[in-house]
Amino acid sequence: MLAGRRILLIIGGGIAAYKTLDLIRRLRARGAAVTPVMTAAAEEFVTPLSVAALAGEKVYRALFDLTDEAEMGHIQLSRVADLVVVAPATADLMAKMAQGHADDLASTLLLATDTPVLAAPAMNVRMWAHPATRRNAATLRADGLRFVGPDDGDMACGEYGPGRMAEPSAILAAIEAALGEGPLSGRRIVVTSGPTHEPIDPVRYIANRSSGAQGAALAHALAALGAHVVFVTGPAAVPPPEGVEVRRVETAREMLAAVEAALPADAAVFTAAVADWRVEGAAQEKIKKVPGGDLPQLTFRENPDILAHVAALGPQRPRLVVGFAAETQDVVANATAKRDRKGCDWIVANDVSPGTGIMGGPENAVTLVTEDGAESWPRMPKAEVAERLAARIAETLA
Known part of the structure; x- marks a missing residue:
């Protein structure tokens, strides 16, 4: 269903980053090309080698990499995809997107793109419920950003509640929907x-x-x-x-x-x-107030x-x-x-x-x-x- 589509996948720094490996596999199985971008924090959870092996493409990591800028500058990289997917979308990445920060490759790509963006939030339940995160999510929705999740569930920190990243199958369905091939197409x-x-x-x-x-x-x-x-x-x-x-x-x-x-x-x-x-029988003329009547x-x-x-x-x-x-x-x-x-x-x-x-x-x-x-x-x-x-x-x- 996604044959010939190109997905720019931005992987944020959270424990849920491991799920992106399965997401890449599912996207490739459906014919999509995946260009991966990793934040420095994401590399603490999954290795660029694993991501590159599954994606079949190099991983973009640094904003000021001379080779990458010569081959495909970050502006072009942000605009050649059919869809930008941020997974996991951490509280930090959401804050950067909402406020227009551009201090690393991921945030710069998100600010420079005119391609639709789909975010899969993932964070501690209290971080998701914090007023600052709620304001950022509302701002991003008003800006036209799509969201999938977060789900309720057990957290790596031991807490339970909303903040768990959506499963790869749900993210895949949201990607198909964003590209006009959603689960309710034809309904x-x-x-x-x-x-x-x-x-x-x-x-x-x-x-x-x-x-x-x-x-x-x-x-x-x-x-x-x-x-x-x-x-x-x-x-x-x-x-x-x-x-x-x-x-x-x-x-x-x-x-x-x-x-x-x-x-x-x-x-x-x-x-x-x-x-x-x-x-019954609404008046055709305004009902007038009669003093004392x-x-x-x-x-x-x-x-x-x-x-x-x-x-x-x-x-x-x-x-x-x-x-x-x-x-x-x-x-x-x-x-x-x-x-x-x-x-x-x-x-x-x-x-x-x-x-x-x-x-x-x-x-x-x-x-x-x-x-x-x-x-x-x-x-x-x-x-x-x-x-x-x-x-x-x-x-x-x-």
Whole structure:
């Protein structure tokens, strides 16, 4: 699948560097050419001889090597590849990338390249959770950098948690996705996002506090894995990601119509916070306040249940139907009951009670409820929740 593609592999200085040997082997087996670059710290964990033997190419190590500069200068080296992969992307390398430092060959190549970059972070769990690393990761994502991982797992230091570098198979899948050959290539996925606005009159409406951030992040993550994403969004505060087919709606009924028009699809993920009710007979003119007069009386009707409707479809039902549940109490119990009631395959539940900062905030802490039970994920940025959920969807549809 990667025949003729050239990967510039930058190996950072962490114990996970040993995994890059397997990654190189897998890339070569799929026909890719690998040009390896090693930091000085990386040489403390794997030898240049081992890397060169597996890659079948010389290892670039020094910024001021006269021979290397004469044969292929670092500027050219940074631009001849189809993709730059940083694995492991240590906290130090991420900080250099985010701040634009260029004090060695690896960081200089990363600053000089106009080629897409994929990073596989690897570091101690506390380093990954540190505010400085979180800021750097957010900056790099905003700059267009792709990430794969890190995973939860045992650390070489004896601790457990997020920070373990993604396995070579996962990095390989992310490379294929970045090059347009991802695990979701050829798949059509519908994602709903944001709130709906249910009009009371031409200037007032019923809504909720959803920003649409999680839906936009998920659409981006699915598209990054090669899916054709139909993004049905209400009037969200967060703009749609690039590379998806956008269909804008206002009300729940418009959202249902847009979803039906987008089918058939391989999967449908309903992250939108759809208003449960609408005002019956919304006023065509602004309802005027009358001093001393009676308050307006609003009569409500139930909106269509988009998730349950799609889950109950016959031949047009997507193979995988995923709902979201924003709860303020008994999160797992309510989400489990919702999954059974709606007839969907998965429910992604989160606690949006006051004080969590999740509704409209940058982070999320979710529990994935499936027929196999409930799986709680640690609190993390919404982009990471999206990447993890997208990977699970790809695995299920494979």
